[in-house]
Amino acid sequence: MKEKATSFDIAHIAGVSQSTVSRALNNSPLVNLETRQRIQQIARDLNYKVDKNASNLRKQKSNTIALLLFEDPTSDDSMINPFFLSMLGSITRACATAGYDLLVSFQNLDDDWHAEFEDSNKADGIILLGYGDYTAYRTKLAQLEEQGTHFVRWGAHDENHPGVSIGCDNYQGGRDVTEHLIGLGHKTFAFIGDAQSHAPEFQARFMGYQDALKKHGLLCANHRQFNAISTEDAGYEASQLLLNEDNLPDVIVCASDLIALGVLKALRQTSFRVPEDVAVVGYDNIPVSAFATPALTTVRQNTKRAGELLVTTLIKAINKEPVEDYLMPAELIVRQSCGSK
Amino acid sequence: MKEKATSFDIAHIAGVSQSTVSRALNNSPLVNLETRQRIQQIARDLNYKVDKNASNLRKQKSNTIALLLFEDPTSDDSMINPFFLSMLGSITRACATAGYDLLVSFQNLDDDWHAEFEDSNKADGIILLGYGDYTAYRTKLAQLEEQGTHFVRWGAHDENHPGVSIGCDNYQGGRDVTEHLIGLGHKTFAFIGDAQSHAPEFQARFMGYQDALKKHGLLCANHRQFNAISTEDAGYEASQLLLNEDNLPDVIVCASDLIALGVLKALRQTSFRVPEDVAVVGYDNIPVSAFATPALTTVRQNTKRAGELLVTTLIKAINKEPVEDYLMPAELIVRQSCGSK
DNA sequence: CTGAAAGCGCTTACAG
């Protein structure tokens, strides 16, 4: 392994000063075109690469974005929520396009994640991805904002939340899927998924759902909603509670596909058929949802677009351009699990 | 946003020299315990974080690993092969455990990826993930090795390949699944998936498959193998070729689950039933495989373990400890798509 | 146990 070349080595070979080498490699028009090309050629020959640590240190900028995936402590030890996983591709690509590197890390919600990446100058800004307890989360966001950290998060739009967010219209999604179910002639409904303020995405989906039912006079007094975080297990367990009740609703609306998968699993162990006896719908359109039996009717959030927006918005913030929240429309995906007319 | 504190600020407040601050923050036993604690407390109060660029530059080490995902140019623009995606979780976690940061990037196989990350001191080593044309790939690996770059790749064990690899026994996996199918009474077989040397993983699976057939005298003269890269589309298209043939085999063995998914899709458009008329098996045990209709019999490669091994092996290599190839056993997962006795 | 000093490899005013 040869010693790594430095800009001084190149300067020596080219017979110019190191300053000129640095300028030439950064394509500065200040440097004579011919010497610039000569220097660049030498750099190529030597397989020279600018030392990022040195250049970042000097420029006080890293051209790196940190992606923090935080999770509920309950989720599996090495699995990432498939919904967030599906954003990773476009985030990575958007970063590459913009000339940023991407640092990925998990973050336990309980951890002390004071924007370590930005504070240590390893990253210029942070993307936050994850469903977690919003109450705890909020405090940390406020802290980040106070420190002047650049960050963008995926999540619910909220008038007074700290920082900027990119999200999908959860209220509209919940309403649309419910309207569709009502149009299909279903009359009795149940909802599985957390619907408190600590899970604002799910809560918004639930509100949309509830309002659609109300509008059609279908929100009966004994309507049931079961709490569940976004895992298959939680969906399975909530289903047991629901199955212990006297009568099954026409439809089980789930706050996420993962929950719906758990519901389907629970129903498979009963004599009830989906969608004949009971319809089931999910939310997120994770890859597996199309392959479930029956294929899940769900609500798609455009993850490709989301990833791009997350990155471009963060970069704007880093460059001190004005940024604002963005709410993407949700898109109903009708498959078999909701039944048909 | 307050100015970021430096070690000099802390030194000033603590009334010691900056060297002492640096030592104290690195927990050096050289520093008096009491002053050490006092300095650490001040650092905490100031929300001070060591500047990574400066410390990396000085130490000539970044404590960062770069993960390069390279792909066939044909694959979708923002999707990552789900098999590799499933390693990401354990890789991320293993890095965190070892105190390394993780840089993630895509790499087009055609690109000029001369270990830029390590050369520029942004990373101490590289993990390579992807199925690609091995012929082109090999040359680049040799180049990396020559440059003294630390890298570990996921892939086929190969006596004379450059660098170190962590992989799963593809030959054994191909053989085991085929033996199982033979035990089920199936007599005629076809294989879908590339089986040339430019795709060594698939080739090894094919060899195991072929040897199992030979052993039982079932490798007939007109045995058919259809090329396909690892995508659903390729599997679908290869199926069309197969369906145009005179007679359908008892089993279609696919070199990957993605291919098998395409095969199932193609068969769904015919009157043939799986597994009654034709059995189908995949390879990889990607999340979707369990949800396919019928659920895919497949071969599992332990991705959690793989991710951990990739990281720990690379770190050993970075620390100049001896490392060697590791071949994990493959594990047959029997589900419905292979039929039963 | 502590401090003064050198230096990691760049970028960028400043001067010419």
Next chain:
DNA sequence: CTGAAAGCGCTTACAG
């Protein structure tokens, strides 16, 4: 258009 010099914020011999 080019060079000499300062300095980004650390770590770590070296000296005491």
